[in-house]
Amino acid sequence: MATRSDGPIIEVRDVVRTFGAVRALDGVDLAVEPGIVYGLLGPNGAGKTTLIRVLATLLRPDRGSVRVAGVDVVADPNAARARIGLAGQFAAVDAFLTGRENVEMVGRLYGLSPRNARQRADDVLERIGLTRDAGRQVGTYSGGMRRRLDLAASLVGRPEVMFLDEPTTGIDPRNRLELWDLIEDLVAAGTSVLLTTQYLDEADRLAARIGVIDRGVVVQEGTADELKDAVGGSVLELVVPDGHHVRAMETITAATGEEVLELAGRRLRVAAREGSRTLLEVVRALDAAGVEADDIGLHKPSLDDVFLAVTGEPTGQDTDVGHDIDDPASTVAGDRSRGRRG
Numbered sequence: 001m002a003t004r005s006d007g008p009i010i011e012v013r014d015v016v017r018t019f020g021a022v023r024a025l026d027g028v029d030l031a032v033e034p035g036i037v038y039g040l041l042g043p044n045g046a047g048k049t050t051l052i053r054v055l056a057t058l059l060r061p062d063r064g065s066v067r068v069a070g071v072d073v074v075a076d077p078n079a080a081r082a083r084i085g086l087a088g089q090f091a092a093v094d095a096f097l098t099g100r101e102n103v104e105m106v107g108r109l110y111g112l113s114p115r116n117a118r119q120r121a122d123d124v125l126e127r128i129g130l131t132r133d134a135g136r137q138v139g140t141y142s143g144g145m146r147r148r149l150d151l152a153a154s155l156v157g158r159p160e161v162m163f164l165d166e167p168t169t170g171i172d173p174r175n176r177l178e179l180w181d182l183i184e185d186l187v188a189a190g191t192s193v194l195l196t197t198q199y200l201d202e203a204d205r206l207a208a209r210i211g212v213i214d215r216g217v218v219v220q221e222g223t224a225d226e227l228k229d230a231v232g233g234s235v236l237e238l239v240v241p242d243g244h245h246v247r248a249m250e251t252i253t254a255a256t257g258e259e260v261l262e263l264a265g266r267r268l269r270v271a272a273r274e275g276s277r278t279l280l281e282v283v284r285a286l287d288a289a290g291v292e293a294d295d296i297g298l299h300k301p302s303l304d305d306v307f308l309a310v311t312g313e314p315t316g317q318d319t320d321v322g323h324d325i326d327d328p329a330s331t332v333a334g335d336r337s338r339g340r341r342g
């Protein structure tokens with residue numbers, strides 16, 4: 001694997017990509033240092049997959065420049081492809097081949113000899129915990145197994161940069177933890193990883209830096225702690241009796257002027273810039289209004305709070321979005337972001 005002395009491994013400048021009237025990317029700037037996991041967060045439709053597809057040479061930007069591992073992705077997509085691996089949001093594997101054959105095939109596409117391809121395939125299948133099922137046709141795999149296979153296939157070429165689009169969506173907790181270990185091992189071995197996720201605990205655990213993307217623009221950037229600090233102060237979480245939430249919300253905003261971050265059933269989350277002083281104000285105001293809280297507590301902001309504060313939306317689960325209706329570039333061989341969801 002080539003080692004790079006300095007400078008960002010991924011450099012995106014003012015990238016715009018539209019689909020008809022939709023500005024999926026609306027001037028994205030991003031610089032990712034080598035040797036880390038960079039987490040990309042954002043609500044459904046924010047442009048995460050589109051950005052990954054641009055970075056992975058599967059989609060041409062309308063405007064802007066994109067460099068990956070020192071290569072201009074738009075000018076020299078072939079050179080870029082030799083350095084990157086991609087595991088997509090929609091696992092693309094051949095259902096008629098066995099797991100091992102799928103991975104071997106990708107190895108062959110990367111130019112490995114049959115013998116090496118076989119060896120690498122066994123290697124990554126073992127890492128990904130699929131050795132026992134490697135001889136079975138992929139058509140018989142579960143969704144989570146397909147996604148793991150997709151990831152295994154993308155590792156065969158020992159890429160310098162890995163793009164992982166929601167790598168653990170739909171994967172059970174045990175395998176998720178194993179994938180996290182695998183991603184950490186990858187980075188320890190020198191691969192740089194850009195990953196998107198809807199799981200904020202995943203970003204918190206894996207990502208050295210995080211970018212929050214919303215409506216095609218990177219709106220926040222930093223370490224998890226920096227992002228949490230930017231929310232400011234603490235967060236007050238309270239549970240009120242059934243039917244009291246609207247009254248509680250009105251009382252709290254009137255008394256503190258603080259923003260209600262989230263209102264979900266009986267649970268309210270409120271920014272508490274003044275910490276325990278806000279807590280006291282809230283307790284007094286609720287008492288005066290005759291609303292009794294069942295539970296009330298202060299905590300440090302979580303990445304969920306960052307997400308809510310920045311995008312105004314709770315993290316959603318992946319919703320299917322458009323599929324390359326107008327995009328000739330999407331027929332590129334090895335487009336791993338297409339195909340059926342695993």
Ligand SMILES: Nc1ncnc2c1ncn2[C@@H]1O[C@H](COP(=O)(O)OP(=O)(O)OP(=O)(O)O)[C@@H](O)[C@H]1O
Pocket residue numbers: 019022023024042043044045046047048049050051089318319320321322323324325326327
């Ligand atoms: N091929 C396409 N044709 C038309 N519109 C598209 C296409 N690809 C993406 N879009 C639109 O671009 C926007 C960004 O989509 P994108 O898939 O990048 O979002 P995302 O952040 O990955 O969302 P999710 O969290 O749901 O995966 C959306 O409005 C989507 O509908």
Ligand SMILES: [Mg+2]
Pocket residue numbers: 048049050089165
């Ligand atoms: Mg997506």
